Amino acid sequence: MSAVAQPLDAPATRPMADALRMLAIDAVEAAKSGHPGMPLGMAEIAVALWDRHLKHNPRNPAWPDRDRFVLSNGHGSMLLYGLLHLTGYDLAVDELKRFRQLHGKTPGHPEVGVTPGVETTTGPLGQGLANGVGMALAEALLAREFNRPGHRIVDHRTYVFAGDGCLMEGISHEAASLAGTLKLDKLTVLYDDNGISIDGHVAQWFADDTPARFASYGWHVAREVDGHDVDAVDRALHAARETGRPTLICCRTVIGQGAPSKAGTHDVHGAPLGADEVERMRRALGWPHPPFEIPDEIRANFDASARGAAAEAEWRERFDAYRQHYPGEAAEFEWRVRGRLPAHWYDTVRALLRDADCAAESIATRKASQKAIGALARSLPELLGGSADLTGSNLTDWPGAVAVRSDENGLRGGNYVHYGVREFGMSAVMNGIALHRGYLPFGGTFLTFSDYARNALRMAALMKTRSIFVFTHDSIGLGEDGPTHQAVEHAASLRLIPGLDVWRPCDTIETAQAWASAVERDGPSCLLLSRQNLRFVTRSDVQIAAIGRGGYVLRDWPDEEGQEQPARVVLIATGSEVSLALDAIAPLAAAGIAARVVSMPSTTAFDRQPRAWRDAVLPPGVPRVAIEAGVRAFWRQYVGLDGGVVGIDTFGESAPAAALFEHFGLNAQAVIDEARRVADSAR
Numbered sequence: 001m002s003a004v005a006q007p008l009d010a011p012a013t014r015p016m017a018d019a020l021r022m023l024a025i026d027a028v029e030a031a032k033s034g035h036p037g038m039p040l041g042m043a044e045i046a047v048a049l050w051d052r053h054l055k056h057n058p059r060n061p062a063w064p065d066r067d068r069f070v071l072s073n074g075h076g077s078m079l080l081y082g083l084l085h086l087t088g089y090d091l092a093v094d095e096l097k098r099f100r101q102l103h104g105k106t107p108g109h110p111e112v113g114v115t116p117g118v119e120t121t122t123g124p125l126g127q128g129l130a131n132g133v134g135m136a137l138a139e140a141l142l143a144r145e146f147n148r149p150g151h152r153i154v155d156h157r158t159y160v161f162a163g164d165g166c167l168m169e170g171i172s173h174e175a176a177s178l179a180g181t182l183k184l185d186k187l188t189v190l191y192d193d194n195g196i197s198i199d200g201h202v203a204q205w206f207a208d209d210t211p212a213r214f215a216s217y218g219w220h221v222a223r224e225v226d227g228h229d230v231d232a233v234d235r236a237l238h239a240a241r242e243t244g245r246p247t248l249i250c251c252r253t254v255i256g257q258g259a260p261s262k263a264g265t266h267d268v269h270g271a272p273l274g275a276d277e278v279e280r281m282r283r284a285l286g287w288p289h290p291p292f293e294i295p296d297e298i299r300a301n302f303d304a305s306a307r308g309a310a311a312e313a314e315w316r317e318r319f320d321a322y323r324q325h326y327p328g329e330a331a332e333f334e335w336r337v338r339g340r341l342p343a344h345w346y347d348t349v350r351a352l353l354r355d356a357d358c359a360a361e362s363i364a365t366r367k368a369s370q371k372a373i374g375a376l377a378r379s380l381p382e383l384l385g386g387s388a389d390l391t392g393s394n395l396t397d398w399p400g401a402v403a404v405r406s407d408e409n410g411l412r413g414g415n416y417v418h419y420g421v422r423e424f425g426m427s428a429v430m431n432g433i434a435l436h437r438g439y440l441p442f443g444g445t446f447l448t449f450s451d452y453a454r455n456a457l458r459m460a461a462l463m464k465t466r467s468i469f470v471f472t473h474d475s476i477g478l479g480e481d482g483p484t485h486q487a488v489e490h491a492a493s494l495r496l497i498p499g500l501d502v503w504r505p506c507d508t509i510e511t512a513q514a515w516a517s518a519v520e521r522d523g524p525s526c527l528l529l530s531r532q533n534l535r536f537v538t539r540s541d542v543q544i545a546a547i548g549r550g551g552y553v554l555r556d557w558p559d560e561e562g563q564e565q566p567a568r569v570v571l572i573a574t575g576s577e578v579s580l581a582l583d584a585i586a587p588l589a590a591a592g593i594a595a596r597v598v599s600m601p602s603t604t605a606f607d608r609q610p611r612a613w614r615d616a617v618l619p620p621g622v623p624r625v626a627i628e629a630g631v632r633a634f635w636r637q638y639v640g641l642d643g644g645v646v647g648i649d650t651f652g653e654s655a656p657a658a659a660l661f662e663h664f665g666l667n668a669q670a671v672i673d674e675a676r677r678v679a680d681s682a683r
Contacts, residue, residue, distance in 0.1 A: 033108075042192050087305075474504065580666065643678055644677060
């Protein structure tokens with residue numbers, strides 16, 4: 001059975017578009033805030049896509065083979081909420097009336113996990129488009145991995161609504177260029193070309209030849225499509241299915257279409273129309289119905305519940321046939337799209353940690369990461385790696401990595417994406433891959449370039465995507481490349497993002513655990529890894545088991561019963577600086593100060609531990625010194641105002657790493673001096 005509805009004629013589609021307009025207007029007026037211009041201008045485009053093309057099941061928003069719809073211009077969220085409500089999702093009219101209100105299902109911008117049917121959180125313009133590229137890439141790779149002759153269990157499309165603002169943002173260039181290169185032919189972007197943004201007519205600051213730009217990326221471009229003609233948009237959508245390339249449909253529209261005095265102006269972009277304009281609009285459209293009231297006939301035309309349920313039922317019949325022929329592949333597909341770990345996962349982790357312990361290698365943590373990736377990939381076929389043109393430096397490849405490539409026949413399979421120099425685009429595409437399900441994406445660049453990607457990292461945390469960001473060259477330890485490439489404030493900055501786990505391991509075992517924790521986590525993680533070799537540290541089994549808690553006692557002060565206890569101090573360190581703390585133990589003991597060394601590879605994981613654990617690791621009342629090759633201010637929350645911090649509050653220099661650590665006073669003597677100071681102050 002076809003998942004696409006039989007086209008309704010123009011007399012039926014016009015009331016459908018007007019229903020979307022009026023729901024948006026009524027909700028914005030009730031909230032006394034919002035963005036009515038885009039929903040008014042894109043109503044016919046929405047009807048063409050959702051009524052005639054979109055394959056989805058409102059009764060099961062998680063159906064794996066549904067089409068994905070992304071509202072990249074997320075400020076027009078009421079258009080999407082109106083569509084979800086009318087097509088049959090669990091979004092009651094009372095939720096539309098609570099638009100932009102606390103704890104409602106209709107927030108100001110769409111949020112995945114809040115509103116049934118919303119595929120990704122959008123609002124920062126352009127990122128939705130990049131998420132859509134990730135979704136289309138995931139679909140294409142899954143299809144090549146799981147489909148078999150006569151059995152197409154992965155066969156869906158990704159549709160994106162985007163506006164002028166999305167296409168002004170640089171991330172749209174990054175993502176669209178990659179999509180064209182990879183020939184993601186099931187990606188269609190419908191561009192709301194209305195020539196207006198908040199500041200007015202965009203021609204004064206956005207004069208790009210947008211169709212030519214996308215054509216140069218390798219996209220099929222449909223130019224000058226009348227965005228207020230459902231049939232014209234429908235024809236363009238049909239044509240997009242046959243191009244073998246991603247498609248941009250340039251829909252010429254009038255922002256605020258239907259608003260008698262404000263249509264076509266920036267006044268309608270981001271503010272309620274006002275009661276008088278709304279009343280005039282009702283009369284102009286011939287819409288006599290009270291706010292939020294939609295006639296039954298229009299609701300029936302929109303309702304996709306039965307059609308969607310039938311489409312999913314037909315797919316499940318095909319999947320059952322697939323399972324009979326390919327039971328192993330079917331089982332793997334199911335647990336992967338559910339985001340579950342394989343049954344033998346914890347055995348894999350134990351083996352990973354055991355091997356790292358037995359090898360006892362003093363290597364760079366980026367190299368330790370590469371070894372962990374290679375071991376994990378044997379058990380996790382869903383790993384989809386990549387790098388922003390720094391594979392040989394990030395060491396994000398592994399012996400089983402196969403580059404994702406395209407040829408004249410389209411995208412070929414693979415499990416490693418060369419994202420090019422596109423840190424922001426890479427990170428947002430990874431978020432789209434994670435949201436799609438079926439793959440666990442990770443991608444690498446230098447830590448200092450996390451600044452380029454920062455808003456995508458923030459969105460990953462907000463959406464709780466299972467994305468892993470690998471950041472190597474984590475400090476001044478990278479050496480000669482100098483301050484432009486030396487991360488100083490970045491570790492602290494990333495730790496401030498709510499919901500983002502940050503790991504800075506000190507050796508191979510901590511790196512292995514960081515990877516295991518990142519894979520297990522239902523949310524994003526960052527791994528901060530060294531360029532230079534780091535000392536291997538021996539541990540007990542109990543200590544190895546404690547690494548995942550984020551902070552643990554690596555070396556403890558002597559506790560000899562019945563003897564007078566010397567002065568004590570806790571040394572907290574991460575990454576390459578753990579060795580400095582260890583080197584300070586003996587000199588401090590000679591000075592009558594017993595030092596406990598706490599390795600804290602993840603402050604974020606440590607902060608989630610019960611108070612009893614945190615107090616056992618960092619006993620209250622005992623003076624503390626934190627050691628990290630980064631800004632000092634972050635560590636005050638752990639050491640207090642009277643505690644000590646050995647760090648760096650300036651940018652770096654260009655020189656060999658060893659010379660830089662000495663130049664900036666990041667050495668064992670500095671740790672000893674600071675430990676003596678805080679211990680003496682506490683006496």
